[in-house]
Amino acid sequence: MKRLRRQRALGAGALLLALGLSAAPAGALPAPAATAAEQPRIDLRVLVVSDGGPGTAAIAAELDGAGTPYTVVQLGDAQRPLIDAAFLADTVDGRPRAKFQAVVLPNDNPFGAGSAEMAALVAYEQTYAVPQVDAYTYASAQNGLQPPVYSGSVDGVRAEVTTAGRGGPFGYLEGAVPFEDNSPTVGESYAFLARPAAGADFTTYVEAPVPGGSGTGSLVGEYRHDGRRELVVTFAYNQYQQQFRLLARGIADWMTQNVRLGAARNYFAVHVDDVFAADDRWDATLNCTPGDVDCPPGQGQTNPIRMTAADVQHAADWSASRDFTLDMAYNGGGSVEHRENNNGADPLADSFVAQRGDFRWINHTYDHPFLGCEQDVSSVPWKCAKNADGSVKYVSQAEISRQIADNRQWAASVQLPVENDELVTGEHSGLKVAPQQPEDNPNLAPALAANSIGWLGSDNSRDPQQRQVGPAKTVSRHPINIFYNAGKIAEQVDEYNWIYTRRSQGGSGLCEDLPNTTCLPGPLDAATGYAQYIVPQEISTAMGHVLGNDPRPHYIHQSNLAEDRIAYPVLDGTLQRYDDLYTASAPLVNLRMRDIGAELRDRAAWRTALNSGQVTAYRIGDTVTVQAPAGVRATATMPDGTRRVIASGTDAFGQEYAGTVSGWVAPDGGQSAVTLKLAEVPEAGAARRGSAPLKAAPRTPFPAGVTRSVPYQPQR
Incomplete structure (x- = not known):
């Protein structure tokens, strides 16, 4: 397999330097001097000139997600700055400074014929060899192309990276760039x-x-002219579409010449909840789950779903064949209960323990109780029980601590390799849950502190942002829309239809009532609906997270690995699609929970520093320096072969990924300043051959599916 088994949290280096610089504005672009001592300073920041369209917004979103600094100038803003020589460049301590390392325009010239602003940009790009990206432009001689041989929809088209693209900025792709076609009635892609x-x-x-x-036509190409390098993009897109997500990394690397702040990976981790416990089963007649809080007490027959030893062997074999590690969130009390009811036997636990090294393990509490308020289940939906004085009755700190500690002790008794600072509570309970419990259980934080919990799982659909809960930081997890109460395909489809069809079609009508939720056109077929509809939609959703530089894990339940083993088609489809699209240079990064939490923590601190203007970074020749606040780790992407200068010489910087090296960097021990040395100086622009006339590019059409993205699936 091309994918690495796992990549750990990115390694350290350092990029901090006290600058103490003062800047003086310049009335004209200073010409860079020829000697090394007088080489210009190129600030590591991107200028994004936007007309409000989805193309420039998508590129800005890519930069933002990676942690790459950028400045947006909105053309429609009457208060926007004038783009002139003083805006673009000045001098610092007598050295010419280019304030931006790259320029992104909505098209090849959004200003109009004879524009002084476009002339200033042209002169700037020529002077400092600054690349320009035309986010979406008409094909014309002005950008090195003939008139279009085709203008129109490219929904569902399979584009290809050329040999030059594979040897250049898109070398991390196998070749195929499939364009989405999510709806037969909505135009989603348009190209020249x-x-x-x-x-x-x-x-x-x-x-x-x-x-x-x-024949074929260009969608993305490089035009060298007039001492400038221009990336010409002739198709419309938004930041969520797969075709853009596949190419976004290459666009960012091309424009920054592989020298930038920020980094991106393709992440995928899957947590399997409720291991050793049993999950209640959906009842297709009652349209609820007997034994759980969505069914009135006493209704229906409970027939819980629990993995078998054969399911464990299948999971281990699957993990080995896919070179992918699953994270098992375990409830030790489930095994103890099973042994009590089966004369001491539990083949499931015996099998998992025998193959414990094939998986990672997360404390999911001993008995999987609800650890928020005490639930009053006398009605549906449930509500929080109240004390005599009317206050909310919460599960005690002692009970929360017991659930954590007992599960930890059970794991130690069977030698499960557990990280004691990780915890996922049952149903993410203890954390706030709307509408019944709008605040965290006040007893949760002290219980986490008493048990040294540093990372606490939360549900991304209701608690997406990392936050502090006592000593712990939350790690938001994406729910895969395969239900905990379904072990068979028929159960999954029936419940899916109940949730996502209208009352007039026999459904619950929840899709009509809940905000941001859409309804199916009609019920899915019981025999084909799972494979033909649900699985493709879940693969597409997961791939959206994978391609979006999103490290947050996904989660399913042990019931989904039992009986019909309904999770595997989604997992296989996601991994196979990724392998079909990416080369071995860009493996999926499969981190454990604590490393994901650290990644989210570092990103938040870095983003705060960027947004408050506390980060300064620049390149002078082959030397890169960055200044960031004390205690904030910086993130950077550099060309292969980049070295970090240390007192005793140099050492390697970052980790290889997609043809570059990148990583989180912090002050090295005993040093307050670190310098990065590039193996090669980024190439300058082509030789100047005279100026092209300045005229505005024709207005380009956007299909409805670009301006308002077509969703993959019913949303909830």
């Missing part, structure tokens, strides 16, 4: 397919077949 103009120095990086015609 064109070929390079005669005599133009144009290199196509991504091309697509001409619909209804012959």
